[in-house]
Amino acid sequence: MRHSWLTTLMIAAVLFDSCTKHEDNSQGQAIGFSASTVAQAESVKATSIGTPTTDATLKSQSFGIYGLYSTADGGTGANVFDYSAPVEVKYTTDKITNNTCWTYTFDGALYTEKKYWKRNMYYRFRAYHPYSANVLQAASTADGLDIEYRVMTDQYDLLVASAKSYPANEGYERVTMTFNHALCALKFKIAFKETVTPPTYTDNIVHFYITGLDAYGHLDYEGFGDDEVLTWEGKFNSRDRVYEWTGSKQFGVKTGNYEPIYLMDEQECFFAIPQKCSDPSKGPTSIHLFTQKSGGTDGIDHTVNLEPLEWKAGMIYTYTLLVNKSDIEVSVSIEPWLTKQVPIDIYL
Structure with a gap:
């Protein structure tokens, strides 16, 4: 193709x-x-910031x-x-x-x-x-x-x-x-949904990872000019944790004055093999987000499956995760890697 x-x-x-x-x-x-x-x-990489x-x-x-x-x-x-x-x-x-x-x-x-x-x-x-x-x-x-x-x-x-x-x-x-x-590049932004009260409520992100991705891929790159062809063949991995992050980052309720925060710095990203996430023929791509109240010891596991979407080379996919107590609302914006x-x- x-x-x-x-x-x-x-x-x-x-x-x-x-x-x-x-x-x-x-x-x-x-x-x-x-x-x-x-x-x-x-x-x-793993738990460090680029x-x-x-x-x-x-x-x-x-x-x-x-x-x-x-x-x-x-x-x-x-x-x-x-x-x-x-x-x-x-x-x-x-x-x-x-x-x-x-x-x-x-x-x-x-x-x-x-x-x-x-x-x-x-x-x-x-x-x-x-x-x-x-x-x-x-x-x-x-x-x-x-x-x-x-x-x-x-x-x-x-x-x-x-x-x-x-x-x-x-x-x-x-x-x-x-x-x-x-x-392709992946970014993640996190906040509580607007309906969470009080609007000053905060928690901390303490752990993040993804499962259900093509974690191995083989690139075949041929052609010149308009006839260039970039073909990826991936191997699905449903078991291992990918893009694992640990730390403590405070987030609050999305309001007119407070926007979701980036999991990492805004200019940083995870590199991903182009593929169809949550491909029905392979299995779900799942986000695992763990939050913890300030001063608390028990983390809350928020897990959500992404909707099927073709991730293409040279594009940035920014996922916004809005936490609503026990569930997560997910949206994605797509832009060229300029x-x-x-x-x-x-x-x-």
Whole structure:
């Protein structure tokens, strides 16, 4: 199925430096890398809160890229970087220029020479971030990625991108690669329902988790441009607690002056595999919310099943939970995961 993706999070482009030719059919311009960021909200892991990604923290995480070139568009290709495995791109000191920059490596060793564009060749690239993502290398190339994702252990924002270029016609300029969210984001807001009295009544959230999700997924990412296809196959888990949070956070009655509070900070989220929650063919997706009176010792268990809903990649789903003594009223708002929320630019 085709997906209309949102431009989000990271933008990459192939950057050309003026250099001396090193290969007989090379154009004479090398492929280099640079990157920058302002801020990016990470997810929440287990019981801890994620922190924003900055220029400094971005540079501590590398990303991977595949590249192929061929004599015809889409034809059988040769590897741009000599290897069939993904090349790692990380912020380090380049051995040739001695400058600190984004440099590609293989098996932890820096290339001794830059790779150069070849004349009259068609190029295609496919990348993913972070480099630590579980890529199934035997089935992945510049034409398609196979990636495994486990919610219980892989709580990072998975990003993917692809691009095609024919420099002989388009010029030896940057080939823009737009990274997109391969996951969706979940947020939760909590308050007592307006009918709860007195309006000054408060409790504390002390425990939260979800059951009944695709906690493992396999991503198949193929195609270029308008023909890009993002396909997830998930494995349903009805037993384990996912996105578990513990702490003590006070909430009150929803009134004209008091809005529901976020379980986490507003800019933070849980990363989820795109899927249909509460899929009738699999089972319910359940929210487990435990509240406790200030100074009390016994927590009250509020459990509610979500209504079936298709969670799509590149979207944020904000659930509002209104507690009414023994039950919960649930509503959801849906919005695109916009670039302005997590603007990061990476240039290859």
